[in-house]
Every structure is written in structure tokens, then in C-alpha cells.
Amino acid sequence: MSMKPIIEINKVSKKYQIGAKQPYLTLRDSLSLNLGSPHHAESNSFWALKDISLKVMPGEVVGIIGGNGAGKSTLLKILSRITPPTSGEVILRGGVSSLLEVGTGFSPELTGRENIFLNGAILGMTRNLIQKRFDEIVAFSGVEKFLDTPVKRFSSGMYVRLAFAVAAHLDSEILVLDEVLSVGDSEFQKKSMAKLESATKSAGRTILFVSHNLNAVQRLCKRSLLLERGRVKIIGDTKTVIDTYLGENPNSFARSHLIQGNLKDFKFTGIKITNHNGSSLIKSDDRLQLVLKYASNFKESIPDARVIITILNDSSQFVLRLDSDVTVHTFDHNLKARGEIICETESINLSEGKYFVNINFSVQDTDKDCVERAGTFEVTTDPKVYDYKYYPNKSISNHLIKYRFR
Amino acid sequence: MEIIIRPNRSVGLLNLGELWRYRELFYVFSWRDIKIRYKQTLLGVLWVLFQPLATTGIFSIFFGKIAKIPSDNIPYPLFVFAGLTIWNFFSTALATSSQSLLSNEGIIKKVYFPRLIIPISAIITAGVDFAITMVVLILAVFYYGYHPNWQILFLSPILLLILLMTVVGLGLFTSSLNVKYRDVRYVIPFFIQIGLFLTPVIYPLSVIYDYRKLLLGLNPLSGVIETFRVLIIGSNKFDINLIVTSLVVSLAIFVFGLIYFNKTESYFADIA
Numbered sequence: 001m002s003m004k005p006i007i008e009i010n011k012v013s014k015k016y017q018i019g020a021k022q023p024y025l026t027l028r029d030s031l032s033l034n035l036g037s038p039h040h041a042e043s044n045s046f047w048a049l050k051d052i053s054l055k056v057m058p059g060e061v062v063g064i065i066g067g068n069g070a071g072k073s074t075l076l077k078i079l080s081r082i083t084p085p086t087s088g089e090v091i092l093r094g095g096v097s098s099l100l101e102v103g104t105g106f107s108p109e110l111t112g113r114e115n116i117f118l119n120g121a122i123l124g125m126t127r128n129l130i131q132k133r134f135d136e137i138v139a140f141s142g143v144e145k146f147l148d149t150p151v152k153r154f155s156s157g158m159y160v161r162l163a164f165a166v167a168a169h170l171d172s173e174i175l176v177l178d179e180v181l182s183v184g185d186s187e188f189q190k191k192s193m194a195k196l197e198s199a200t201k202s203a204g205r206t207i208l209f210v211s212h213n214l215n216a217v218q219r220l221c222k223r224s225l226l227l228e229r230g231r232v233k234i235i236g237d238t239k240t241v242i243d244t245y246l247g248e249n250p251n252s253f254a255r256s257h258l259i260q261g262n263l264k265d266f267k268f269t270g271i272k273i274t275n276h277n278g279s280s281l282i283k284s285d286d287r288l289q290l291v292l293k294y295a296s297n298f299k300e301s302i303p304d305a306r307v308i309i310t311i312l313n314d315s316s317q318f319v320l321r322l323d324s325d326v327t328v329h330t331f332d333h334n335l336k337a338r339g340e341i342i343c344e345t346e347s348i349n350l351s352e353g354k355y356f357v358n359i360n361f362s363v364q365d366t367d368k369d370c371v372e373r374a375g376t377f378e379v380t381t382d383p384k385v386y387d388y389k390y391y392p393n394k395s396i397s398n399h400l401i402k403y404r405f406r
Numbered sequence: 407m408e409i410i411i412r413p414n415r416s417v418g419l420l421n422l423g424e425l426w427r428y429r430e431l432f433y434v435f436s437w438r439d440i441k442i443r444y445k446q447t448l449l450g451v452l453w454v455l456f457q458p459l460a461t462t463g464i465f466s467i468f469f470g471k472i473a474k475i476p477s478d479n480i481p482y483p484l485f486v487f488a489g490l491t492i493w494n495f496f497s498t499a500l501a502t503s504s505q506s507l508l509s510n511e512g513i514i515k516k517v518y519f520p521r522l523i524i525p526i527s528a529i530i531t532a533g534v535d536f537a538i539t540m541v542v543l544i545l546a547v548f549y550y551g552y553h554p555n556w557q558i559l560f561l562s563p564i565l566l567l568i569l570l571m572t573v574v575g576l577g578l579f580t581s582s583l584n585v586k587y588r589d590v591r592y593v594i595p596f597f598i599q600i601g602l603f604l605t606p607v608i609y610p611l612s613v614i615y616d617y618r619k620l621l622l623g624l625n626p627l628s629g630v631i632e633t634f635r636v637l638i639i640g641s642n643k644f645d646i647n648l649i650v651t652s653l654v655v656s657l658a659i660f661v662f663g664l665i666y667f668n669k670t671e672s673y674f675a676d677i678a
Contacts, residue, residue: 016676081411081518082675090411104516109442121434122517150445 004093006174006206007056007079012088014049014074014230048074049230052088058173061200061207063221063238065214065245070227072210076100076178079208094173094206097124099180103163108152112143112162115151119166133169140191141165161188168195175199178210187390196220214242214281215380246273246280246378266296266368268359271375276344284352284381284400288345290322292359294338294369301334302363307341310358311350319350319398349400352381352391420664421520428519435510435527439502440534454535455542458494462487469608478610480639484550488635489607491539496573496627497598499532503577504594507585507674514674521671525581529573547638557644558637564649565630571656572626575663582670586677606631611648626652626659 049071056062064072077083079090080098105122106115116137120130130137138144141162143154151159164180181192193216199205200220211217217224217238224241226233234244270293275286282288290309296302311320322343324330331341357375361368383391386400444450462483469475470482477485503525507514510524547554584590602608605627611619622628629652633644 077675078411081409082515084413084672085411087413092409092411093407095407096409098517100516105510105513107438107442109445110438114438114441118434118438121430122513122519124517124519127430 005055006058006093008091009054010089012052012085015045015086016048017045047230059204061221063217063224064210066227071230076176079176096174097170097172098176099167100178102160111150112147137165137169175207181216243280268369269293269295273375273377282379284350284379285347285385288348290343292341296337298337304364305335306362308360312356314354350379351400354378424520431523432527436530439531454538458490458539475609489631491543492631493607495536499529499573503528504580504584507581525577552639554638555640555642568626568652568656569630571660575659578663578667582667585674623648623651626656
């Protein structure tokens with residue numbers, strides 16, 4: 001039996017006018033410029049998506065990953081028919097529900113009960129279906145007691161739990177989800193994850209899933225798509241795609257800042273960042289392993305070498321500094337002329353997020369090579385490991401540690 | 407079910423099948439707006455009557471008693487209340503529907519459904535107030551001792567059709583224009599205010615000279631209000647030419663609004 005793909009994306013592109021992103025037009029501007037169409041300056045446009053093609057079979061769960069501005073949200077918006085593509089075509093062989101935001105259309109003045117009906121209808125559920133699922137939705141959300149309270153008096157946690165509960169009971173064949181697992185506390189996230197897993201395994205839904213939570217992508221999706229600046233970088237097995245995203249590929253880093261390095265003298269040629277098991281999915285209690293590859297012109301060995309590895313968080317704050325001169329556990333001061341420097345840490349205990357690595361190499365106190373953002377890695381957290389009840393705000397603390405009060 | 411997404415999804419003027427599939431949303435959006443409006447109000451539904459009754463009182467004193475504007479032999483309060491009932495529906499429906507796409511911007515950017523539902527739901531919401539006021543008007547008609555002409559039975563659906571086509575057409579046009587050009591929101595209240603004086607609400611069409619009458623006849627609300635007032639006091643002296651003119655003009659407004667809306671609909675999420 002040959003099955004037809006349930007989602008078929010053929011060479012979809014989307015162009016945005018940069019001008020259109022600026023503050024709105026006024027009638028006067030338009031009249032005085034005498035320009036009916038906004039397509040006046042070709043140079044003011046950019047391709048948010050270019051030639052995206054993808055086929056998804058029924059029952060498949062496909063992850064979409066990529067950095068900010070890679071085009072993930074635009075792609076989902078096209079699939080959910082919120083905005084049309086500039087060219088190309090999409091064929092959907094089944095009903096689609098899209099969840100680009102949790103709680104779309106929630107009205108603060110209305111009660112929890114009223115918002116279940118409102119939100120359900122906006123997401124495309126019929127009144128009958130909502131009524132049938134009502135008890136299930138309420139039980140899943142855990143806000144029974146507040147059903148007749150206006151949601152403006154809900155805590156933000158209750159609000160997202162209710163909103164997610166409605167969305168979790170959608171029953172269309174195709175689900176398009178954007179960052180929906182990032183809501184609620186860890187207990188609720190687990191529940192949501194389990195709900196999604198059962199939607200795919202037992203109910204056979206087809207899901208397109210965008211998330212920054214690479215662990216969730218890894219768990220839910222066999223196949224993934226990596227977008228980079230609006231283009232498909234790679235489609236394939238999720239592990240391979242995630243590794244590509246995290247910059248596994250050596251030699252791929254940009255040498256953005258070079259202080260004094262005489263490239264003939266010495267240069268880094270690659271970096272590999274993993275946990276102690278060699279996986280690029282790093283949990284906060286994992287030990288970190290950094291492998292730095294280098295080459296040099298030194299004949300036999302490099303005398304008095306020193307490496308400083310600095311780790312920064314995504315707001316460019318310094319988080320850790322690993323200095324080969326500071327620790328007693330260091331390499332031989334006479335390094336080989338080419339090879340690898342390996343740095344292993346104890347549990348890093350960093351909070352969830354993306355981190356950057358800067359490398360500085362000096363010989364006899366002279367800087368030889370300095371690479372900013374030589375590599376990046378992503379850390380995921382399970383608050384339970386630290387005996388936390390919920391996930392702490394990462395803007396408050398970069399580090400996680402077990403502690404007790406008495 | 408197979409959905410094909412292409413750059414230009416022009417599916418004709420009206421995709422009725424799709425509207426039918428999403429029909430519950432008309433109800434849901436109107437229901438939401440009504441609920442929100444009467445949450446935390448003391449008088450609740452009585453507010454619906456407050457505005458037309460207060461306006462009727464004031465207009466009766468100033469235009470009826472003091473300025474002595476003629477009213478085709480109808481008691482001035484009843485005359486102006488009948489006009490205001492229709493005019494208030496028109497102005498409220500137009501004002502809210504022209505703002506509706508913007509005030510539902512958050513939903514438009516995140517969920518797909520036929521966008522037409524939003525401005526039309528705003529009109530339905532205004533229709534609820536209209537129905538309540540209409541009941542009071544009918545009571546007032548009997549209170550003043552009039553019995554409506556029997557022809558109202560088949561003419562009122564036509565009048566309603568004219569009224570709805572006009573307000574839907576204008577609502578669709580202004581709401582989509584409002585997404586693109588934000589100065590529309592300042593212009594509309596002004597036009598509504600002017601419109602009250604260009605529509606025979608506080609005066610009858612009979613006080614106007616012929617060629618100007620023709621001009622005012624192009625305003626479809628003229629036909630609706632004039633005919634309606636003639637009928638409720640039991641007379642049959644309505645002007646059939648005026649009704650036909652109004653019908654043709656309102657149909658033109660409706661089709662124009664629909665075409666303009668369809669042309670801009672798919673880009674709302676990009677520019678809103």
C-alpha cells in the first residue's frame with residue numbers, strides 16, 4: 001500500500017517587506033506618496049523562508065529547530081493558514097489545529113468555564129466536543145475550584161495550565177505546535193509531555209513541533225528539520241539534526257576576533273563540546289567535556305602553553321572560567337605541536353539555556369589565538385535533581401545547587 | 407479533507423461552505439462581547455435603553471419643541487425614537503466592526519478562521535441591542551395609539567436587508583482599511599457624527615427640496631428610516647422608488663465591501 005504524505009510542503013518561500021514591519025502606514029502617507037502597493041522597494045525585502053520542502057507521513061512527529069529568526073514561526077504560520085506563502089504550495093490531507101500560543105483569545109474578564117468554551121471554539125473545537133471533553137479538560141488543568149472565577153484573578157501558572165488543557169484536547173489529524181511545552185512548572189510540563197506522547201502513539205496524530213527544548217524534541221520526534229536563515233539546513237534523524245544545530249561539526253566556528261595570533265604560529269582548528277558520555281544534549285548535572293583541536297608550526301613541542309576557556313550565558317555574562325594555569329590538574333607544559341587539548345569538568349550545575357565558549361591560547365604569556373564564540377552548547381534542567389519544586393528563573397541565577405533551610 | 411495553501415487563495419466572493427463550517431464562531435464572538443460588556447455593570451441591559459431614550463428626550467425638547475422641526479404628523483418623540491433606533495444600530499455596528507479586526511489582532515495572528523466572522527460578529531452584537539430597543543419602540547407605537555400598517559410584514563424584511571447589507575459592506579471595508587491605515591479610526595467617529603445629519607433621523611425627508619432629496623435618497627438609511635416610520639403609524643404612503651434606490655445602493659456597498667475585504671484578508675496577520 002502506498003500512503004500519501006499527510007503534509008506536503010513544496011518549495012515554499014515567504015518574503016517580508018522590511019518597511020511593512022515598521023510602524024503602520026497612514027492614509028496620508030499613502031496618498032501623498034501615491035503608492036497603492038507596498039512593493040515599491042525590492043531592496044527592502046527579505047526572505048523569511050526560501051524553498052522549503054518537506055513531506056510528512058501520517059502519524060509522524062517532526063521537530064523543527066533553529067535559532068531565533070531562522071523562520072520556524074513563519075513556517076508554522078503558513079501551515080496554519082495565518083499568512084499566505086509568497087510562492088510555493090502546501091497540501092494538507094486532513095484537518096489542522098495550530099497552537100502557536102497557549103491561551104489565544106482568552107478573555108481576562110470571563111471565567112475559567114467561559115474561557116474553556118471561548119478558547120476551544122477559537123481553536124476549532126465544536127461546542128459538542130468541548131462539552132464532551134469538559135470534565136477531562138478541567139481535571140487536566142487542575143483548576144476545578146476556580147472555574148467560576150474570572151481568569152484575570154488567576155495566577156499565571158493556573159492561567160497557562162487551563163489554556164494548555166484546552167489545547168491538549170484538540171482532536172484534529174494534524175497538530176502544529178510552537179513552543180507549547182515551555183509553560184507551567186516541571187510537574188505540569190511532564191504531564192503535558194505525556195499527553196503529547198499519547199496523542200502521537202495511541203491516537204496516531206501527525207505533529208509538527210517547534211521547540212527550543214531539545215530534550216523534548218529528541219523524545220517526541222524521530223525526524224527533524226533544521227532551519228537556518230530561512231533555508232533548510234538539514235532534514236533527517238533527530239539526533240543528527242540536533243548535533244548539527246549544536247555545532248558538532250568541527251571547523252565550523254567563525255574566527256570572529258583574533259588578537260595577536262600569528263596564524264602561522266598556532267591556531268585552533270576545532271572544538272567539540274559534549275557531556276561525559278559524549279552526547280551533545282547536556283543536562284545541568286552532567287560533567288562537561290571540551291575537546292579543542294589545534295595545529296601549530298612549532299617543531300617539536302610548545303613551551304609554557306596556557307589555555308583559558310570562558311563560558312558565557314546568552315546575555316553574554318561570564319559564567320565560568322577554566323584556566324589551565326589555575327588548576328593543579330593540568331596538561332604538561334610542553335604541549336605537542338599539534339593535537340587536542342581536553343578539558344573535563346565536574347557537574348557543571350548551570351541553569352537551563354544556551355551558552356557560548358570563548359577560547360584563549362597563549363605561549364609564554366603572549367596571546368597566540370583567541371576565538372570568541374568558538375562553540376555553543378545547550379543545557380537542559382530537571383529541577384528534581386536539585387530537590388527543587390519548580391524550575392527557578394534563570395535570569396536570577398546562572399547556577400543550580402542543592403541547598404536546605406533550617 | 408484536503409487543504410491546499412497557495413500564494414493567492416482567491417476562492418470567489420464568498421466561501422459559504424467554509425463559513426458554514428466555522429458558523430459557531432459567529433455565536434462565540436458575539437456571546438463573548440455581550441458577556442464582557444455586561445460584566446460588572448449595575449444596570450446591565452437597562453443601559454441599552456438609556457442612550458436612545460435619553461437622546462430622544464433631548465432631541466424632542468430641542469428639535470421638536472424649540473426648533474419646531476416638522477415630523478410628518480407623527481408625535482416628535484415617537485418620530486425621533488424610531489429614527490434613532492435604526493440609526494443607533496447602524497452607528498454602533500459600524501463603529502465596533504470597523505475596530506473589530508484590530509481589537510482581535512492577537513487572535514488573527516495566531517489562529518486561522520475566515521476573517522469575515524470578526525466584523526460580522528461585531529454587527530451581530532450590536533443587533534442584540536437593536537432588538538431590545540425595537541421591542542420598546544413597538545410598545546411606544548401602541549402607547550401613542552397607532553397600529554402599524556399590515557404591509558410592514560413583508561416590507562420590514564426588505565428594510566432589514568437594506569440595513570444589513572449597508573452596515574456589513576461598510577463594516578467590512580472600514581475594518582480592513584483600519585488594519586492597513588490607522589488614521590481610519592479617527593475618521594470614522596467623525597463620519598458617523600456627520601451621518602446623523604445627512605440621514606432623516608431628526609427631520610423628515612419631506613422638508614428637503616427635490617434634487618437634494620435625490621441626493622439624500624442615495625443614502626440607503628434614508629429609505630429604511632422613512633419607510634419604517636410611515637409604516638409604524640399605519641400609513642401606506644411610502645415611496646417605492648426610494649426603497650428601490652436604497653436597495654440598489656446598499657447592494658453596491660455590500661459587494662464593494664466584500665471584494666475589498668477578500669482582497670486584503672490574507673495579509674491581515676502580516677500588517678496588523
